[in-house]
Amino acid sequence: MESRIKDGLNLGQLSRPGAYAGRSIGYKGQYQASEMLLGLLPTSNSQITAFDTSRLNDGFRGLYELTREEHVSEEQLRTNCHLCVCGSRTESDGAVLRELLLAQGADPDTDHDKRRQTVRMVLRLVQLRAPASINTELVDTLNYSPAVRDDDVLSQLDAVPAWQGVTLRNRSVGAWRGIWAGLVAAVPGLCHRSEFSAPLTDVLPSISVGQYLRSLPKVWAPDGTAYPAELEQSAACESDMEAFMATILLGSLRLARIPDRVRPYFESKGDSLQEMSPSWLLNQIHEWDGRALKDFARHIVELLLRRANRLSMRKARFDSSTGTIKIPTRIFFRDDLVFKDSNEGGGSVSLRWAPLVHVLSGIDLLVRDENEKWQITDQGAEALA
Known part of the structure; x- marks a missing residue:
């Protein structure tokens, strides 16, 4: 993979019919559903009003120009390194996603309010424990810690x-x-x-x-x-x-x-x-x-x-x-x-908490420290204030 990056990316080959992310076999439906739920795409029952799309254009600046190229060189990739997914921590598109997930001012009992409460709950649980494992330590804290019942933030969340x-x-x-x-x-x-x-x-x-x-x-x-x-x-x-x-x-x-x-x-x-x-x-x-x-x-x-x-x-x-x-x-x-004819997989049904934590990390609300433990960032603490 590294040698392919050094040689650049052949977008023409990668986007040919039948290749990954082709419309018929890619993840368009899943991404589209998420975007509609967040209010990035219009829906008949959207509860989020239109926002300034120029912030998205700024965060993804140069992306549309690159997609018109048949072959993208290593130098072009370096010039547009802000398009790396890690760039959302500081770029304006990450700020948009952060605001949508936190859903300030959402009406009570709406999906946006429930999502906001869940995000705040996860942030506060991480702040209380600094877990290495989301699916065990964080869930155990929620289920069994007396601090959850007495906490000023968690005790106010219906989620x-x-x-x-x-x-x-x-x-x-x-x-x-x-x-x-x-x-x-x-x-x-x-x-x-x-x-x-x-x-x-x-x-x-x-x-x-x-x-x-x-x-x-x-x-x-x-x-x-x-x-x-x-x-x-x-x-x-x-x-x-x-x-x-x-x-x-x-x-x-x-x-x-x-x-x-x-x-x-x-x-x-x-x-x-x-x-x-x-x-x-x-x-x-x-x-x-x-x-x-x-x-x-x-x-x-x-x-x-x-x-x-x-x-x-x-x-x-x-x-x-x-x-x-x-x-x-x-x-x-x-x-x-x-x-x-074969064995069963077993195991618990995924709660999808770990993917959520990684999304929150990508928009600078959480971070993993040198000891592989999750910590809340300054942005995350501000979101809880």
């Missing part, structure tokens, strides 16, 4: 309890995905249906469901702050599969005393009726309270297996060109035999 509900539920979702991925990964190509649950049941203690629940850490402090029960129990478990099981159980136990402002984002009314939701699981563990934990795990795994088959059959499509039915699944079962 905070909303994100607390989303991130706490995300732990449960990630644990469900982890259980399924672990079960599928353990299939040696072909196994009996009765053996499919072994990776989970073999690591669980031989006690009742009720005894296991009573051994778990408390989930809520008296003041409504969440205890880090998922972190404590995961550290105490000897296997990932048991940690996943404990996490989904702890998620269901959170329902009893969950704060009113958090609950709708942890589990909606419609969601509570769905299989595998916290409410559904809570009803299950009440029914199984005095029975063996291992048997309960087998029951859960059987439900997962049926659910996977049901969903894959629902998505099945007939391929008229080959005369076959395509079933989008990695695992199959016939009678009492289970087999797979």
Whole structure:
């Protein structure tokens, strides 16, 4: 890549039909949707008034002239180094994006207000902790730190309890995905249906469901702050599969005393009726309270297996060109035999916080220091003032 840069860029070759960023295969739709949401492009329901586009033209000065060239030399690239994405920290186009993301004066309860609150929340969380990892340390601070409840900035943001509900539920979702991925990964190509649950049941203690629940850490402090029960129990478990099981159980136990402002984002009314939701699981563990934990795990795994088959059959499509039915699944079962063609990915569903932090860094609101920790900049502190 470095040698290609030294030789310049052949824009004619890079923009030929079928190359990256061609209109049919590029990211035009994604960029366009973001720009419309921010108000950079007009929409019928845009809530941001038109701004001075000369600031964008100034930030991207020289770009349009370069696009008319068939070949851009190294010297031309050096002359226009302000067009590097890192230049948005100081250029006027970065200032425009900064103002749009912060959405000063946005009407309450609009998308722009929610985005502004989320940005302010992230900035303040970084200011409180200076994390190295966004997806672990920053989320843990939001979920479990008493300072969040007492903080002058965070306590005023409606986005905070909303994100607390989303991130706490995300732990449960990630644990469900982890259980399924672990079960599928353990299939040696072909196994009996009765053996499919072994990776989970073999690591669980031989006690009742009720005894296991009573051994778990408390989930809520008296003041409504969440205890880090998922972190404590995961550290105490000897296997990932048991940690996943404990996490989904702890998620269901959170329902009893969950704060009113958090609950709708942890589990909606419609969601509570769905299989595998916290409410559904809570009803299950009440029914199984005095029975063996291992048997309960087998029951859960059987439900997962049926659910996977049901969903894959629902998505099945007939391929008229080959005369076959395509079933989008990695695992199959016939009678009492289970087999797979590949493993599941597992892991938590992305919250998109890390990309947001990098965007905020690109417009000089956050920066990573020499110790690889995120810090708030002077611009970021000013945005919080």
